[in-house]
Amino acid sequence: MDSKNTFSTLLNRMLQGMMFHSENCDYFAFLGFDGYEKLHKVQFLEESMCYRMTKSWFVKYSDLLVPDGGLIIQEAVLPDSWYNLSRKSVDSDNKGELVKTALENWNEWESGTIDIVNQCYLQLMDMGRIDLISIVLNIADDRTNELKFINDLYLEAKSVNFNSSDLMQMQMDICLKCKKNRKKLEVALREYWND
Numbered sequence: 001m002d003s004k005n006t007f008s009t010l011l012n013r014m015l016q017g018m019m020f021h022s023e024n025c026d027y028f029a030f031l032g033f034d035g036y037e038k039l040h041k042v043q044f045l046e047e048s049m050c051y052r053m054t055k056s057w058f059v060k061y062s063d064l065l066v067p068d069g070g071l072i073i074q075e076a077v078l079p080d081s082w083y084n085l086s087r088k089s090v091d092s093d094n095k096g097e098l099v100k101t102a103l104e105n106w107n108e109w110e111s112g113t114i115d116i117v118n119q120c121y122l123q124l125m126d127m128g129r130i131d132l133i134s135i136v137l138n139i140a141d142d143r144t145n146e147l148k149f150i151n152d153l154y155l156e157a158k159s160v161n162f163n164s165s166d167l168m169q170m171q172m173d174i175c176l177k178c179k180k181n182r183k184k185l186e187v188a189l190r191e192y193w194n195d
């Protein structure tokens, strides 16, 4: 194991994370939950920039190219059966349960990512590569904040018993949260261009 392998594993997970958020955009667009869709759009962009910055940084700093970690195998977020449905044909009473499942899956995904980031950190420590650790810590920090955010969203949805009408009413407030997240994204975009 060398630092290139470690970063390759990390980058692979980051790419899968982008696919995860992209599929969630479709999931919530299909169900008509605009706020949740926007949250995933923001995450998709933020994590895309983070992936690119991490990769460029490693190449320039270490002087080595790093592969993305081989095949991307990511469990589909969208059920296959949905590809044969229209948006209007989804049972409204079931939508709350679908939101619950998606929020639980999001929590599970980011927890899994944090486990991988932790493993990468420990590998770099074992190699004595303290110089490479700061960027991994930044990723850990971002994912931990994301996990906290998901837990807040889950509690908010649970407070209305995942009732689909109530969840629909909450979408406007969630869109306002996205505006705050978009501001963070604009700051990240400046860093991205200046990198």
Ligand SMILES: [Fe+2]
Residues within 6 Å of the ligand: 017, 021, 043, 047, 110, 146
């Ligand atoms: Fe994420």
